[in-house]
Amino acid sequence: MAAEELATIPWTGRLDALERERVLGDMRVVLVEPGELVCRVGRPVTYWFGVIDGLLKMSNDTAGPAGLGMPITFTGVPPGGWFGEGTVLKREPYRYNIQALRKSVVAGITAETFHWLLDRSIGFNRFVMMQLNERLGQFIAAREIDRLTDPDARVARSLAALFNPVLYPGVGELLRITQQELGYLVGLSRQRVNEALHALQGSAVIRVEYGGVRVLDLEALRRYGRGA
DNA sequence: TCATTAAATTGTT
DNA sequence: AACAATTTAATGA
Numbered sequence: 001m002a003a004e005e006l007a008t009i010p011w012t013g014r015l016d017a018l019e020r021e022r023v024l025g026d027m028r029v030v031l032v033e034p035g036e037l038v039c040r041v042g043r044p045v046t047y048w049f050g051v052i053d054g055l056l057k058m059s060n061d062t063a064g065p066a067g068l069g070m071p072i073t074f075t076g077v078p079p080g081g082w083f084g085e086g087t088v089l090k091r092e093p094y095r096y097n098i099q100a101l102r103k104s105v106v107a108g109i110t111a112e113t114f115h116w117l118l119d120r121s122i123g124f125n126r127f128v129m130m131q132l133n134e135r136l137g138q139f140i141a142a143r144e145i146d147r148l149t150d151p152d153a154r155v156a157r158s159l160a161a162l163f164n165p166v167l168y169p170g171v172g173e174l175l176r177i178t179q180q181e182l183g184y185l186v187g188l189s190r191q192r193v194n195e196a197l198h199a200l201q202g203s204a205v206i207r208v209e210y211g212g213v214r215v216l217d218l219e220a221l222r223r224y225g226r227g228a
Numbered sequence: 229t230c231a232t233t234a235a236a237t238t239g240t241t
Numbered sequence: 242a243a244c245a246a247t248t249t250a251a252t253g254a
Contacts, residue, residue, distance in 0.1 A: 178237060191242095194239065210248050211237065 005029070007049065010169050011109070014123030023052060026113040030106055038098040038106055039084070042101065045094060047108035050082035051170070054104020057185060058083065058096045076101070076143065076185045078162050079178070080170025085128055088114050101181045134166045149186055153225025155196035158186045159206065159213060160221040176212045200224070 006012050006024055015023065029052065031040060038049060038056060056077040067214045074096065077083055087094055088111050100106075117124040138161055149155045159182075162168065162175055197213065200206045205221050207214040215221060 179239095180237080190238090191240090198239095208238090 004123065005052075008052070008170075010126040011082070011124060014127055015117070015121055019117060019121055019124075022113060022116070023109060026109050028108050030108075032100040032104050032106055034100055034102050038100065039094045039096075041094055041097055043094050045084065045087050045091060045111055047110060048082065048084050048088050048114045048187055049098070049106055049108045051077050051079050052105040053108050053170075054106075055079075055101045056104060056106070056180060057101050058098055060096055061187050073185055073187065075138065076158075076177075076181075078168045078171045078175060080168045082131065085114070085131065087192075089118075102178075103186055119206065124136050130166065134164065138164065148225060150225055151186075152196040152199045154186055154188070155182065155193060156205065156221050156224030158182070159200075159215070160218065160224075163215050163218055163221065174209070174212050174214045178211055182213075185215050198210050 005022065006027070012020055012023060028047070032054070041060070057073050058075050058077060059073040077098070083098070084094070091111065102106075106137065118128065141157065141161060145154055145161075148154050148157065159175070162177070163171055166172075179193045179197065180190045182197075183190045186193065188196070197208045200221070201208050203219050203220070203224075205215075205224065207216060
């Protein structure tokens with residue numbers, strides 16, 4: 001991994017020279033193909049991962065035999081998103097599957113380096129704390145989304161979650177996601193997603209683009225389906 | 229760089 | 242689910 005690439009990762013800006021040097025030597029970057037699992041339920045934690053490019057999904061669908069409980073997609077992880085700190089902190093085995101929805105570039109630092117940073121960098125601690133707090137808000141929002149019946153609103157809120165600038169600073173204005181992929185995440189058919197996207201576009205909240213969605217009004221997207 | 233072709237994605241039935 | 246139309250990516254001159 002090169003120093004320039006490192007600079008594109010948000011939390012590295014909070015580190016001092018020594019810390020950055022260690023991270024640079026420790027960081028591994030891999031290319032994952034669609035469908036490939038970045039980490040599997042039950043596997044021991046070795047890395048703290050982040051998405052450089054592409055799109056991942058976090059789910060509990062047990063690929064193995066005897067599916068215990070129905071498969072649920074918890075969330076998508078777009079560029080700029082870092083995850084797994086909860087399990088790294090507790091040194092527990094992974095509790096979810098992380099699977100690539102499309103060809104993606106994933107970076108990771110070892111659990112050892114993660115703990116080393118946690119022990120010495122206040123900036124890094126602040127980042128992790130903010131990350132945990134922000135994600136808690138996302139999961140609460142996700143519960144709300146699950147109870148929405150209007151597909152347009154579900155798509156709107158799910159999109160809003162993916163456009164979260166704190167958790168996913170790599171996304172920016174344009175989220176690279178196909179309508180098929182969005183369908184997988186939200187749990188709707190591609191046709192219905194297509195319809196919903198155009199309804200949102202009609203409200204001037206987003207713009208539908210080839211292979212992606214551009215946000216025009218993030219606040220309106222978050223509020224969609226609710227009054228005021 | 230441009231033209232041609234294949235692949236991916238979208239829009240519609 | 243199937244199809245046609247459109248956009249992007251890949252290829253080779």
